Amino acid sequence: MSENLVNENTVSQQEESGDVLDKLAYTKKRYLRPKEFASYILVNFGQKNLSEFVSANRQVFMMQYAGLSGKAYAAITAFATIYDALDDTLSGLIIDRTRTRWGRIRPFFILPLPLWLIGGFMLFATPNLGDKGLSWFFCAATIIYGLGMSYFGAWNLMIYNLTPNMNERNNLIYTNKFFENFGVWLPSLLPFILTFVPKLVPSVSQTGIFKGFAGFMLVFSAFFAVYGFFTMRERIPLQSREEMNKTSVWGSLKNILTNRPLLAIILADFFSNFKAVGGATEKFFWLNNTGSYANGGVAGIFTGIPNFFMIPIGAKLIKKFGARTAAIIAGVFGFAAYMLMFALGFPFGNVVGDSFESNHALNLVCITVLLTIAGLPNKIIQVCNPILTADALDYMEWKHGLRNEALVTTVQGYFTKLAGTVTGALSGLVFEWINYEALVDEAGNAIPNKEPGIMRGIWIVFCILPALARGLYGISFFLYPIHGELQQRMLVELTDKRANTLIEK
Secondary structure, eight states: OHHHHHHHHHHHHHHHHHHHHHHHHHHHOOOOOHHHHHHHHHHHHHHHHHHHHHHHHHHHIIIIISOOOHHHHHHHHHHHHHHHHHHHHHHHHHHHTOOBTTBSSGGGGTTTHHHHHHHHHHHTOOOOOHHHHHHHHHHHHHHHHHHHHHHHGGGGGGGGTSOSOHHHHHHHHHHHHHHHGGGGHHHHHHHHHHHHHHHHOTTSOHHHHHHHHHHHHHHHHHHHHHHHHHHOOOOSOOOOHHHHHHSOHHHHHHHHHTOHHHHHHHHHHHHHTTHHHHHHTHHHIIIIISSOHHHHHHHHHHHTTTHHHHHHHHHHHHHHHOHHHHHHHHHHHHHHHHHHHHHHSSTTSOTTTTHHHHTHHHHHHHHHHHHHHHHTHHHHHHHHHHHHHHHHHHHHHHHHSOOOHHHHHHHHHHHHHHHHHHHHHHHHHHHHHTTOOOEEOTTSOEEOOOOHHHHHHHHHHHHHHHHHHHHHHHHHGGGOOOSHHHHHHHHHHHHHHHHHHHHHO
16 A cells, blocks of 8 residues: 555656646747747837937927927827827727737737828928917827827737747847847938038928938838738737636726836836936937037937947846846936036036037037936846836736736826826927027028027936936836845746646646
């Protein structure tokens, strides 16, 4: 009888050992094909180029070339972001509950294309509709473009669904963020084109250049979106439609709102978005404070170079200290760097006068170096964010058994839109407060405004708000609990749970 008991225990141990090996194979297996790996990077590359172009140029085009006032721009941005936030509830629920033969997320690579293509073309148009008509036109353009992007934004969720192998997922994030550096190259050409092409070809205006560049960027990005639809797959086990219907929307929201890691990320992103006000003044800064868009193009060439080195440095920092600590370090460093830049100004002349031109080379070198230092944490933050968000989604699955990524991004979107409403309004209102007047010549090309008070106001916004945004971003992650022992326990238990689900299927 004792022999039978020993044999039964041996068989049981062998079966248990076999289960463990199956689970280990599941966690270590490589899922991503090279073509799939590349397509994710290309979709992101297209979107990065487009988003960089739109965010950097929409406001300056509407105000400097189309003739929109700062007050009207603030009102349009506030209204559009509120509308977009209301739509996000519906889009999040639709995306989470979508189940098709192509997957849950892939259909949204192509379905919203007409909306953001049409809206994007409208953002860089100059219809002769009068002040009120122009405001309504750009309001409609902003809403249409934002609506298309809110559904297309589902593609960002692919990073959490392409592979259940966490190391493979993180390697894709590192690689993607490295190649994302090239996603600013095309928009970085625009300042040179705007500066030199009208001089060489007087029949070509800066207004026409903006329109042509916008059309190219939209088509370019759409091509990669369609390519991604045909090459990528979703692999994370999901609830069935029936199981999703059993979970109430309120129950899902309650789980999200009690997800402490996610709340820390939302708070950090909320503060980080205020950096956009400083970014919105960038084109105005280069035009008015330095005298030419081309100065920004020259600085951009050099400020972007460290990004290629910061990705591997960020990866090592994250592996050694964890994404949470790396985010805190990056935020605090960014605050200190921007404040240093504000304190130094143009050391070879007073920033509020015409001294930039009188010491052009030295001041351009100085501001380029300072912007490069201030930008060092950018790529570390961009790598940390998806890793921390992925851990927060894993935390939700571990704690509640759900992966409501789209609804999660909807809740994140509310706070992002709230921050966007505030920053969008501020981006317009600061120009009202400093009494900015857009100057153009007879051909429709921009002329620098050298009024000292205006240049002083632009400089303050250009430095101080990014400093506060970076500092508050880093501090927020002191509230993020997924690290140390809790993180290890979560990963072990979640891996076991997922492996059991796949083995049962």
